Amino acid sequence: MNSAAEKSWLTMTPPQRSALPVLTSPSGVDFESFFKLQWEPLCRTLYRLLGDWDEAEDLALESFLRLYNRPPKDPSNLTAWLYRVATNLGLNALRARKRRLRYEDRAGKNDLEDHAPSDPAQDFEQKMDQHRVRVALQSMKPRSALILLLRYSGLTYAEIAVTMQIAPGSVGTLLARAEKEFEKAFTAYEEVEG
Amino acid sequence: MRLNTYHLGDGELRAYQDHSLVGKDLERVRDHLSVCQHCNTRADELLARAQHVQDTLSILDRGVEIQPEKNLPAALIRLAAQIESEKEKQSMKPSIFSRIPRFAWTALIVIAVMAFAFSFEPVRALASDFLALFRVEQIRVVEFDSDQVSKNFEQSSKLEFFLSDQVQVEEKGTVREVDSAEEASALAGFPLRQLSNFEGQPFFTVQPGASMSFTIDLELINGILRDLERDDIQLPDNLQGANIQIEIPAGVVSSYGDCNFAENQFDPDQPEASMKAMENCVTFFQSPSPVVSAPPELDLTQIGEAYLQLLGMNAQEAATFAKSVDWTTTFVFPLPRNYARYEQVFIDGTQGTLVFERNYQYGHYTLLWVKDGMIYALTGSGNKDKALEIAASIQ
Numbered sequence: 001m002n003s004a005a006e007k008s009w010l011t012m013t014p015p016q017r018s019a020l021p022v023l024t025s026p027s028g029v030d031f032e033s034f035f036k037l038q039w040e041p042l043c044r045t046l047y048r049l050l051g052d053w054d055e056a057e058d059l060a061l062e063s064f065l066r067l068y069n070r071p072p073k074d075p076s077n078l079t080a081w082l083y084r085v086a087t088n089l090g091l092n093a094l095r096a097r098k099r100r101l102r103y104e105d106r107a108g109k110n111d112l113e114d115h116a117p118s119d120p121a122q123d124f125e126q127k128m129d130q131h132r133v134r135v136a137l138q139s140m141k142p143r144s145a146l147i148l149l150l151r152y153s154g155l156t157y158a159e160i161a162v163t164m165q166i167a168p169g170s171v172g173t174l175l176a177r178a179e180k181e182f183e184k185a186f187t188a189y190e191e192v193e194g
Numbered sequence: 195m196r197l198n199t200y201h202l203g204d205g206e207l208r209a210y211q212d213h214s215l216v217g218k219d220l221e222r223v224r225d226h227l228s229v230c231q232h233c234n235t236r237a238d239e240l241l242a243r244a245q246h247v248q249d250t251l252s253i254l255d256r257g258v259e260i261q262p263e264k265n266l267p268a269a270l271i272r273l274a275a276q277i278e279s280e281k282e283k284q285s286m287k288p289s290i291f292s293r294i295p296r297f298a299w300t301a302l303i304v305i306a307v308m309a310f311a312f313s314f315e316p317v318r319a320l321a322s323d324f325l326a327l328f329r330v331e332q333i334r335v336v337e338f339d340s341d342q343v344s345k346n347f348e349q350s351s352k353l354e355f356f357l358s359d360q361v362q363v364e365e366k367g368t369v370r371e372v373d374s375a376e377e378a379s380a381l382a383g384f385p386l387r388q389l390s391n392f393e394g395q396p397f398f399t400v401q402p403g404a405s406m407s408f409t410i411d412l413e414l415i416n417g418i419l420r421d422l423e424r425d426d427i428q429l430p431d432n433l434q435g436a437n438i439q440i441e442i443p444a445g446v447v448s449s450y451g452d453c454n455f456a457e458n459q460f461d462p463d464q465p466e467a468s469m470k471a472m473e474n475c476v477t478f479f480q481s482p483s484p485v486v487s488a489p490p491e492l493d494l495t496q497i498g499e500a501y502l503q504l505l506g507m508n509a510q511e512a513a514t515f516a517k518s519v520d521w522t523t524t525f526v527f528p529l530p531r532n533y534a535r536y537e538q539v540f541i542d543g544t545q546g547t548l549v550f551e552r553n554y555q556y557g558h559y560t561l562l563w564v565k566d567g568m569i570y571a572l573t574g575s576g577n578k579d580k581a582l583e584i585a586a587s588i589q
Contacts, residue, residue: 032270035270035273036266036270039266039269040266044255047254048251048254048255057265057269060269061269061272061273061276064273065273065276065277068273068277069277126253126256129253129256130253130254130256133250133251133253133254134254148247148251149251152248152251156214157209157212157214158214167417168214169205169417169419169420170205170414170417171205171209171214172204172205172206172207172208172209172210172212172214172417173203173204173205173208173413173414173417174205174414175205175208175212176204176205176207176208176240177204179240179243179244179247180243182247182250183243183246183247186250
């Protein structure tokens with residue numbers, strides 16, 4: 001009876017991040033090493049949220065700058081702290097886009113019109129698929145989209161809890177709801193677009 | 195185990211699938227799944243959905259041409275340049291509220307939101323026949339040992355997320371600083387009381403009101419209680435889906451004396467020096483009581499007892515305390531005893547609570563009281579006599 005329940009999400013694991021080494025340098029946080037370790041995954045997470053690489057890198061940089069200027073007292077939660085700052089910046093950026101849904105829709109379509117794919121149908125189809133996913137994410141409640149992206153980025157439940165400032169016992173519930181919400185949003189979009 | 199009525203929640207199943215359960219929770223879920231076909235079927239459904247979502251999200255990573263790892267050296271240079279050019283600020287925003295002890299604001303704002311929400315009985319029903327109202331008329335202090343309270347509870351930062359994941363907040367304006375009591379009074383919407391024994395010109399900061407609403411999420415709460423190893427705390431089923439609305443009126447902080455917040459910025463690494471620089475500043479906060487609305491059929495006193503248990507009271511203590519309080523009019527104020535001490539005083543014709551922070555040598559106090567539906571908070575540096583002398587000058 002346990003066969004289904006024994007299946008693990010981790011057997012189809014999201015892209016794994018390297019474990020953060022313990023920062024025990026006598027001088028304090030080894031900032032540069034931490035930066036080199038986290039730069040790429042953080043940029044990718046912000047890119048999935050925002051859909052714009054330049055903006056993702058700018059916000060990633062701002063997040064590290066804030067970490068440098070005001071490091072948290074507890075160094076064991078650096079990753080979660082960093083993602084909390086970055087995702088707040090990302091969500092604020094989304095809110096600042098006045099007509100973000102229309103922007104995404106228009107940008108996706110304009111991009112497809114203005115930049116003819118160098119590859120044939122596969123490249124075009126890939127861009128359309130990514131556009132659909134991003135529109136589905138944008139149509140969700142921001143915190144729901146956020147928890148999905150954080151989990152997909154490989155954060156543990158404990159890290160997600162600190163990043164989103166929620167109780168660890170809430171993560172499973174909110175994640176299950178977010179997955180349901182995403183599936184509904186993605187399916188609805190597919191039906192509309194035909 | 196009541197297999198015919200008890201089933202695991204989706205959150206527990208997802209956490210189990212993600213290997214995020216440990217100890218007794220893991221054992222409990224595993225044992226249940228060994229005998230419950232319903233939950234195994236549900237687990238399969240959740241797993242299939244999670245797989246589908248993951249596959250769909252992976253589309254975002256396909257064919258990505260920009261590679262941030264190639265930009266790493268340039269990013270490091272940009273970061274170094276910004277660090278060099280930006281002036282480091284070790285301060286909080288210049289704000290009058292930094293003078294007021296953080297726990298007091300936690301109580302006044304967060305607990306004003308939450309403790310009210312679960313500490314009242316229906317007073318009357320409106321024509322809409324589904325709302326009950328509550329206003330503050332007095333304050334009652336509950337001491338607790340913050341070292342004993344679970345770290346998870348303290349780190350569940352926003353207390354409102356204890357009851358709901360979706361708290362809607364609408365702020366009604368922006369903070370404004372004015373020079374006259376008349377203008378502050380007009381902006382806040384109530385007549386302003388003032389201290390009469392200070393020389394010099396005070397200034398007034400008007401804090402806008404706010405509306406908050408949320409729907410109680412019982413599954414979320416039970417998850418948190420399990421986290422805190424307090425699944426012995428029982429909450430009524432009819433809590434689920436209850437809609438709570440809270441109206442927080444505008445408030446005014448009047449600043450007297452040497453309150454130059456721009457120059458004397460609070461340095462969290464040197465709190466004593468910061469407080470010394472502000473020892474000649476007195477702040478006086480006033481605001482009408484928040485108003486809480488909720489379905490009258492809810493037994494919210496039971497929720498209040500649960501909250502008191504989370505603060506460290508045992509079930510009997512919590513029940514006894516709950517019975518001793520007039521929940522329709524009392525603001526229950528949690529005070530961490532290892533951070534502050536308090537005593538009851540008589541002020542402004544009524545009973546007040548005088549709180550002293552333990553960690554500062556300059557005798558920093560906060561005096562709290564309620565009168566005629568208004569909440570007042572006076573803060574400054576000095577001893578009890580000084581606090582009462584200043585409060586006695588209020589007109």
